[in-house]
Amino acid sequence: MTLTLDAIFRSAEIDPAQIQVIRHSFVREHEDSGLRGIHADSSDEEILAYTARQSSNTRVFPAVPPTVWVIFIKEGGDRARFWAVVRNVGEVSTEGPLRQFNLEVSNELSDLKNRLVIGWRSPRAWRLNGPTASQYPVIEIADSQPIPFPGxxxxxxxxxxxxxxxxxxxxxxxxxxxxxxxxxxxxxxxxxxxxxxxxxxxxxxxxxxxxxxxxxxxxxxxxxxxxxxxxxxxxxxxxxxxxxxxxxxxxxxxxxxxxxxxxxxxxxxx
Known part of the structure; x- marks a missing residue:
């Protein structure tokens, strides 16, 4: 039996019906907007700021997005590695083609940060609703990096x-x-x-x-x-x-x- 993302969500008491899942790809600059993207050396703060900027086109991004966003980063092939769960506190502003959201990083699934890898079945999709994403297979849960004892x-x-x-x-x-x-x-x-x-x-x-x-x-x-x-x-x-x-x-x-x-x-x- 294949382990799916649904089991991961359920173990953390996250309801798939109440979330959206986003997969970022590495791009230094977006051709359509000229905005700076993210890359392999981007800090967590830069990834969070990048996630907080979304399209004002409601056909691209929901007019009323859910509170919980689960963020992955694209790897080679159909692999996507878990980055963080963030909570949408609310929309801050809309400027032209972009909306700015106030996002806070949650502790949910934090023990799986950079360890959980799923198979992303829809290569052209960058955003999925929770129930769809919950059926995606878990490919890998890597061993966590040891944390030194502080004394x-x-x-x-x-x-x-x-x-x-x-x-x-x-x-x-x-x-x-x-x-x-x-x-x-x-x-x-x-x-x-x-x-x-x-x-x-x-x-x-x-x-x-x-x-x-x-x-x-x-x-x-x-x-x-x-x-x-x-x-x-x-x-x-x-x-x-x-x-x-x-x-x-x-x-x-x-x-x-x-x-x-x-x-x-x-x-x-x-």
Missing amino acids: FDNLVLDYPNLQAIMREHRYASWRTALSSVIGIYLITDTLSGRHYVGKADGSDSIRQRWSTYAANGHGANVELRGLDPENFRFSLLRVFDPSTPTRTIDKSESHFKIALDSRKHGLNRN
Whole structure:
């Protein structure tokens, strides 16, 4: 059974009926308008600006385009490589043959950026409605490029980052590093500013402990149940070798609870 773009959309909870799919081709300058195009060295900002300019001819581009645009870049033959999902915030202006849109890059499918390649069945078409594009075949999902581990002292993660680190191949070195230490960590509810100081000790590495948060948001901590994990920020306060005695870990945890006043004004109950 051939994997199609529909499965990719559904996995990201994107309704094909509510989107349009655009395939850009490399061209330095358009002969009809003289406007600058994009090329292999174009930056993301240049590609976004290029996407935001569309024809004022409603036979070429819809008068009321959908909110979600899925952007691909043409490769050799019938291949098209995924660039980004962008959200159309609204039309800004119309000047002669062009309309300018306010577009924002979305995080949707961001883990597939430059990795997802589909077969573009309609060589002359550059824009498709979602239901048509959803039937196009997925040719390739390339291995992601590894992301270097930034070091324990520089680790500050929001909740989607934490989930990606525990799941995606490109973060393999991060999981290895987090598996090698135990210690004291901090969860901040950015909505209220309150802190929760936690620990990973004994046979529980930081990776194992944080995996539970990635899975359910609260890690079985009563204090965190009922809060929206999308507002959580994770960081490390101190790391230890796994052979460190439990009493040392407990002493460090108590110190940070006092220093951050997380019992009285935070999310720690004890």
